[in-house]
Amino acid sequence: MSVKPKKRGRPFNSSKQLSNSIILKCAKSMLEEEGKIPAIRGLAAKLNVDAMAIYHYFANKNALLEAIASSLVTEIYEPKNDRPWKTEIYSLCYSYLKLLKDYNGLLETMLSSTCFGPSNVFTEKFSQITDTLGLSPATAITARDLLVDYLHGFAFAMQLNKRDGEIELEMIKGPINLYFGALEKYN
Amino acid sequence: MSVKPKKRGRPFNSSKQLSNSIILKCAKSMLEEEGKIPAIRGLAAKLNVDAMAIYHYFANKNALLEAIASSLVTEIYEPKNDRPWKTEIYSLCYSYLKLLKDYNGLLETMLSSTCFGPSNVFTEKFSQITDTLGLSPATAITARDLLVDYLHGFAFAMQLNKRDGEIELEMIKGPINLYFGALEKYN
DNA sequence: ATTATTAATTCTACATTGTAGAATTAATAA
DNA sequence: TTATTAATTCTACAATGTAGAATTAATAAT
Incomplete structure (x- = not known):
């Protein structure tokens, strides 16, 4: 039942060291598999390491979550500009939601962190698409707010x-198409 | 610093008894004042009662939260039918959000509980308004989903x-008006 | 009246969380 | 060789929800 206590103190260089990215990778896979944010102790157990070891690499749990979030920006659809704007926006939305579905529990982190993350990327790419639509700046912002929320x-x-x-x-x-209807009135 | 330990066991009838509604009232006021859901111990402290006393009246914390949520349905705008539909929907939305703002932290409870609460009431009243618009049933649902989310x-x-x-x-x-634009195309 | 049951309460205790701070040990710099 | 720094584990604490037992009063049964 109980595991042998690990040797204390700094380990030999021979043994593979913990790292930022190893922790991240493990945390992400647990998040995906369990469908919820893992407890630090659980994550540490999977890494076969003491919980506090993780705090050597991340200031606190939130920092870890933000790191996960920002590592996910690459999974967001990249607009191609050679397809109709509706298709582009739909793909963008879909990829954004897919991410939020696959990494359940990150929504709060994403919305409360001000730093670079999927939400910002989404917003940027959305603007990139709507820039081709000739909306007024105010309308573009309103449209973005409605969609994002x-x-x-x-x-x-x-x-x-x-x-x-x-x-x-x-x-x-359905809702997105209804939304498109609204946008069409302004371009 | 420390408070005198209270007498154990069932209290005399003379002393005013705890009750469902006393707990609810106190929880609601704390929720309003602190802007977040109180801990059971904190709530109990304010009621000058042991934390476990609360569990005599509510099965668990979630049951208490659901009770709070469902006590709030009265605060949702009641459509009058003598004003333009846009005004009606706006008032409805505003009152719904006001509630969610004033009782911060209840959103999750409201959305995850299947029982009678503000979300259902909102949906009902929304349908009541859109019924006068002659939308197809499918469109009405789509419109509701877009707005609610x-x-x-x-x-x-x-x-x-x-x-x-x-x-x-x-x-x-802004976003609501954009939304209205979408609805107008269908009626 | 006495006794048994039920109701309202407090107490104690546990599991789970995040994480601070100290101890330990190896690597590296002086 | 020694001092410092880095990577780790250990211990411990505060906060949370809440199970279960103990306690006491009210009420029902006899």
Whole structure:
């Protein structure tokens, strides 16, 4: 039942060292598999390391979560500019929600951290697409706010799994199309 | 520093008894004042009672939170039917968000509980208004989903206070008007 | 009246969390 | 060789929700 106590103090160089990225990778895989943010102790156990070792690499749990979040920006759709704007925005939204679904529990981190993360990237890429639409700056911002908050609301519901059974990402199609209708009036 | 230990066991009838509604009232006022859900111990302290006494009236913390949520349905705007639909929907949204702002932290409870609460009431009243618009049933549902998730996303951001400084409820005006634009195409 | 049951309460205790701070040991610099 | 720094484990604490037992009064049964 009990595990042999590990030797204390700094380990020999021969043994592979813990690192920022090893922790990140493990945390991400646990997040994916368990569908929720792991406890530090759990993460440490999986890394076969004491919980406090993690604090040598991250100031606190939130810093770790922010690091995870910002490592995910690459998973967001990159607009191509050779497809209709509706398709582009839909793909962008879909990839954003996919991320929030696959890494359940990160929504709060993403929204409360001011630093570089998927939310900012989403916003940037959205603007990049709407720039081609000739909206007024004010309208563009309004459109962005409506969409972003809608997606976060959807993601939040997904996180809580309120709707019957699985929440499918495709469920955004209807609302997004309605949203497109609104945008069309302004371009 | 320390308080005199209270007498154990069932108290005399003369002393005013704890009750469901006393607990609720106190919890609501703490929620309002502190801007976050109180810990059971904190609530108990304010009631000058042991923490476990609360569990005589509520099965667990979540049951208490659900009770709070469902006690708030009265604060949601009651559509009048003698004002334009946009005004009605705006008032409805505003009152819903006001509630979510005043009782910060309840969003999750409201969305995860299937029982009677502000979310259901909102949805009902929204349908009541859109029934006068002659939308197809499918469109009505889509419109509801877009709006509800938008509001929840907004509320979530409010809860985390992401935006600079205070988040004002009036910030929904732009997005809501854009949304109205979308609805107009269907009626 | 006495006794048994039920109701309202406090107490003690546990598991789970994040994480501060000290101790330990190896690597590296002086 | 010694001093310093780095990487780690250990111990411990505060906060949380809450299970379960003990206690006492009210009420029901006899």
